[in-house]
Amino acid sequence: MPGPLTSLKILDFSTLLPGPYATMLLADMGADVLRVEAPDRMELTRVMPPHDGGTSTAHAYLNRGKRSLGLDLKKEGSADVIKELVKDYDVVIEQFRPGVMDRLGIGYDTLKAINPKLIYCAITGYGQTGPYKDRAGHDINYLSLAGVSSHCGRADSGPPPMGIQIADVAGGSHHAVMGVLAAVIHRQQTGEGQFVDISMTDAAFALNAMSGAACLAGGQEQKPESSLLNGGSFYDYYQTGDGRWLSVGSLEPQFSSRLCDTLGLSEMKSFALSQNPEHQQKMKAALKEKIAEKSLVQWQEIFADQDACVEPVLTISEAAEHPQLKDRGMVIGVDREDGTEQKQIGYPIKFSQTPCSAKHVGRKLGADNDAILS
Structure with missing residues (x-):
């Protein structure tokens, strides 16, 4: 059976990691995702190594199951294409700095006037308001400003550079998906669309959870190796005789x-x-x-x-072969354009009646232009 979100059509204007990861999750759950990309400005995840069969593994994974429309949004007539498309779409997800979509002529107010039921989700580093709304940033900056980095790592060496992008994925991507789906439920009940403002810094701040509660309500400022779960107790990592x-x-x-x-x-x-x-x-x-x-x-x-x-502590390749993750189907084969399969991370959400699926790896830029523009 198809995934639970087959009724949703999503226009994806996002780049790099946070937005594409969010729309990948939605595509896995059955949503029809159309990714809109600039044909003359190559995105990093399309070219970054390593490559598999000439395609970046990052792009092949993050954009699986999505269609691709190559469109220069600054070019005359491009806004008209989006305005026509949005009549038939449920959700817009974008990742530009505040005001960029307005300057391109396809901001929320413009698109809402065309489709009042539209759900419009903007993912940014700092949100649509506040003194930092136009400031550049990366995952490490969002974690730092949100207080997360201050109580991670070792007391004598400071916060570590994380191996995964916590603010981008656990913050931006997952909160964007939750926000969009909550707005979908609201629209089902009221017929109203709305604007969903996702700040990766806000989301990272919320991830402090117990440490944040201890600080704000209990007056206990969190520091590295000072609490039960951050190295202040024997709850920790220990080196084995062979260096693992x-x-x-x-x-x-x-x-x-x-x-x-x-x-x-x-x-x-x-x-x-x-x-x-x-x-x-x-x-x-x-x-x-x-x-x-x-x-x-x-x-x-x-x-x-x-x-x-x-x-x-396993490596990723060891984890992929672990009997628990294998039993849970956390490594899957996804179709390439040549009919072969690429190994990718599987679906973390298991539905009993509407299982997730991936139609194909990330497609070439503009692969669906003819079908869409005609």
Whole structure:
């Protein structure tokens, strides 16, 4: 059966990661996504390495299942094309700085006048209002201003550059999808479209969750290695004898007790449960010394049947082969234009009646121009 969003038609003006990731999720769930790109300004994700069969792997993944319209929005007549298309579309998603779409003649007010039921979602670094609304930024900047970076990393080395784009994806992409779908429900009830303003900095600030609550309501400013979950306790990563890493999250009494017994550290059980920072540091020192005695594979074998919240730090290729992720179908084959398949990350949301699917990898720029413009 088709995905749950087959009734939605989306015009996608976004670039790079946040918007394209959001519209990929919507396309996976069945939405008809038409990506509008400038034919004379190559986007980074189309050319960035590595490549597979001459196509950037980033582009092939982020734009799977979408059609492509090459259109210079600054060229005379382009706005008329969009105005005609928007009559038949439900959602517009764009990622320009505030005011750009207005200057191109296709801003929210203009398109809303043509299609009053239109849902228009703008993803920006800082939002449509405020003193930073026109300021440039990247994921690392949004995380910094949102307070996230201040309590990550180590006390002596500062915040780490993250391996994933947290503000872009967990912030911009996921909140954009939630906002759009909430607006769709509202439209079903009222017949009204609306403007959805997504700030990646706002979303990153909201991700502080428990740390933010502790600071704002409890007066406890969060710092690196100062709380239960950011390195202030034995809940941490430990290097194995072969230079790999093991994650230990055995916080609850039943798990910490099992951890200590398995490692031959039964005398440390009271330290594991203690709120005393000195006791926690002694527990960490004991774990560091003990875990360094064996290789990662050896620890995996030891903890294979132990329900103790201890797991190996895997590479992406190792994670793709892990039996849990394989069983969940988290690596899929997506059709290329030549009939072969490319391995890609699968669908994190599982529907019992309307499963996600990907029609094809990201298409060549303007691949659907003839069909759309005719």
